Amino acid sequence: MTKKIEQFHPENDAMRVSVLSEALPYIQKFAGRRIVIKYGGAAMARNDLKQAVFRDIALLASVGAQPVVVHGGGPEINQWLDRLGIKSKFLNGLRVTDKETMDIVEMVLVGRVNKQIVNGINQVGALSVGLCGIDGCLIQARQLDNTSHGLVGEVAKVNIDVIEPLLSKGYIPVISSVAASNDGGSLNINADTVAGEVAAALGAEKLILLTDTLGILKKENDPSSLIKHLRLSEARDLIKTNIVSGGMVPKTECCIRALAQGVKATHIINGRIPHALLLEIFTDAGIGTMLTSRG
Ligand code: ADP
Numbered sequence: 001m002t003k004k005i006e007q008f009h010p011e012n013d014a015m016r017v018s019v020l021s022e023a024l025p026y027i028q029k030f031a032g033r034r035i036v037i038k039y040g041g042a043a044m045a046r047n048d049l050k051q052a053v054f055r056d057i058a059l060l061a062s063v064g065a066q067p068v069v070v071h072g073g074g075p076e077i078n079q080w081l082d083r084l085g086i087k088s089k090f091l092n093g094l095r096v097t098d099k100e101t102m103d104i105v106e107m108v109l110v111g112r113v114n115k116q117i118v119n120g121i122n123q124v125g126a127l128s129v130g131l132c133g134i135d136g137c138l139i140q141a142r143q144l145d146n147t148s149h150g151l152v153g154e155v156a157k158v159n160i161d162v163i164e165p166l167l168s169k170g171y172i173p174v175i176s177s178v179a180a181s182n183d184g185g186s187l188n189i190n191a192d193t194v195a196g197e198v199a200a201a202l203g204a205e206k207l208i209l210l211t212d213t214l215g216i217l218k219k220e221n222d223p224s225s226l227i228k229h230l231r232l233s234e235a236r237d238l239i240k241t242n243i244v245s246g247g248m249v250p251k252t253e254c255c256i257r258a259l260a261q262g263v264k265a266t267h268i269i270n271g272r273i274p275h276a277l278l279l280e281i282f283t284d285a286g287i288g289t290m291l292t293s294r295g
């Protein structure tokens, strides 16, 4: 009994070394490859989870992968809107954004959340640089045709020239999902959408979306209904049949678009699981829902 506990104790050196050794093929596979990570929601809500995410990202960079972080910040935006007495409203999983809300979105995402992430990654020994879509015209956006969403944009083009030099020097780009509108104002873009387009433009190996559920569930609130693997066509059906709804719609759509544009695999995983990123990248089984174009 004692032996068993000892065997699985995290301090057990032999265990640690064997885990590291088993990771070798994955480390080799991802060396020099881009992994786009959408960080937001649940994994941002708790300090211990934040620290685990920062460490995982720093570890990926240290073993030669090129992580790129795109972040949201819904809960923190909601908190500030509440404090200022501004109502939050969502339509088809997207935040309805009037001018007043846009000011708060920009201040919170670009000013606060972005810097917290950059600072957090830097504190654990990697180097990251914060940007939003406006910097270097990284994200060219157009306002959604459907005017009921207000100042919400979609991605027209990603200018990867802004981030390539950072990646080649070993910096981790951390991108907020705010972009410029044609008239010089700002647009709010769903961070999943930005992550998908950035992954496609960079020819990423993987797109990983951290969220607050295990992945895509066939029945909401039933963890046993987790769909572990989905093909493109099946994913489209899940949206059509409303099995996927709300905030899961932009996630599933961005995975579909990223895969169609050449990203090898996309994953929707639970950011509440400590070190979810490493579990996904460095283990055979992986976690959450994996979407691929074939197979
Ligand atoms: P994030 O902050 O990570 O973007 P969202 O709230 O925007 O999170 O999207 C995740 C939410 O999508 C889940 O909490 C869940 O309520 C909802 N959802 C809708 N359909 C599904 C589904 N089929 N499987 C899992 N979650 C779903």
Ligand code: MG
Binding pocket: 247
């Ligand atoms: Mg969302």
